[in-house]
Amino acid sequence: MKPRVRYAPSPTGHLHIGNARTALFNYLYAKHHQGAFIVRIEDTDVARNVETGIASQMAHLRWLGIEPDESIEHNGAYGPYRQLERLDLYTRYAEQLLEKNLAYKCYCTAEELEAEREALKDAGDDKLHYSRKCLHAPHQDAPYAIRFKVPENSTWTFEDMVKGNVTFHSDDIGDWVIMKQNGIPTYNFACAVDDHLMAITHVLRGEDHITNTPKQMMVFKALGWSPPVYGHMTLIVNEQGKKLSKRDGAILQFIEQYKDLGYLPEALFNFIALLGWSPQVEEEIFSPEALIEHFDARRLSTSPARFDQTKLTYINNRHIKMLDSEALKALCLPFLEQANILEGKDESFVDSLIDVFRDRLSYGSEIVALYHDFFQDNPELSSETQAFITTIEGVRSLLETFLRNLDERTEVLTPDIYKEIIKETGKTCGMKGKNLFMPIRIAASGSMHGPDLPKMMHLLGKDTLKRRFVRLLQDEDIL
């Protein structure tokens, strides 16, 4: 049987990295087994719904390369795919439970419930379960919620795809609300009903849902259905080992933010897949297709996945290196334009700028910072750089020779010609290797590390280059 899996977001905002990861693993599981990937919108918390949230979630999923087989935007045989459009279904099943005496109406008000909990707390009760006050309450003409009657002394065990055998006891679960006073189901009820109605076979979700599982299993049992296979993935934690909080501004955790910075969707896809999962093979840079092929739910980790931004940067850089120049240009161009860097520059400038920096670029918008660092005049020399340059005999005459050779060139300069000039200079001064290249590199860029020298000189342009050489030659402290 082909699996049917789902990603069930509530549209309360943008696509979070944790949600993206849930979507991604479900998608990988479905595609690996030639099954179906469904997106179901869980919008039963009317107060928190953000209408643009749905569109944003769908758009970013698509940007990541995760295309649902069934969703509000794709036709499917199990719709509607938005819970608020399925209210009659939940009502019908809730009534069934009521009739079978597996659920009951609860007339308690929010204040009463709150007071009840306070009292339990004061009494030292640590479960804080509902008192079942309304279990036998006579019918009243008042607003009510419907509670599920948790079977006493029952055990709920399931074979979790990642954690193995997990058991919960009914003693630890109070009678919970399945239908709110406003006629809208709660998450656990709607979720169970839909998972059954949509013929979901496997549920891969975050570990924060593990305690919901017995509740959902109870619904399945009460309605005579058999539950899907559950798998609970470990949480994504930050440097401090805490669950990633959407309110934590220190880490970028929305897909949109990475998209806006010029990260590549396939790199994010790759990175997220490694959050709580590891491939059998030894490499870790993969295309989405390769990940689908390699995916194996048995290799989902049981310990929390740490969100490692350095690793993301590295992975993105690797994917950038795989881009052809056209694609890389398309990635960088918007950022360069937005930063007004291209004004008065011709096409070849962009090409050589990108060519010079392509190896060290971690994400698209970084090209702007690299540009500014590079074209900033008066770069300060590090102590390492100063120390090095003062040890070279004859630096001054080397740099002067280079300048003279540069001036003699009247043709249009290219990286190859810069290479010749360096060669000439070396010959004249009797210098080679590090002693030849390093002073020139330092004069040109202010640093001992950087891109390919001839290419970068070409990018800098003759005038800027000359100015930098002259400035260094005038600096009495250094030379």
Next chain:
RNA sequence: GGCCCGUUGGAGAAGCGGCUUAACUCACCAGCCUUUCACGCUGGCAUUCACGGGUUCGAAUCCCGUACGGGUCACCA
């Protein structure tokens, strides 16, 4: 507090009873390559798997306990 889960190097992370003198990746260091830099390549980097007991001929791997970390206990999802 109850219930559930986790703890392997500077970092991520494999390994799930003998093939492990603990993969792989990032970072770092050294060497090679390149007349420089970067890329790339090669090598180095945990005598040890939170701690304490136990089971076993044999344990990072199984069991118990302790410590630490996390999740969850809503008419939120």
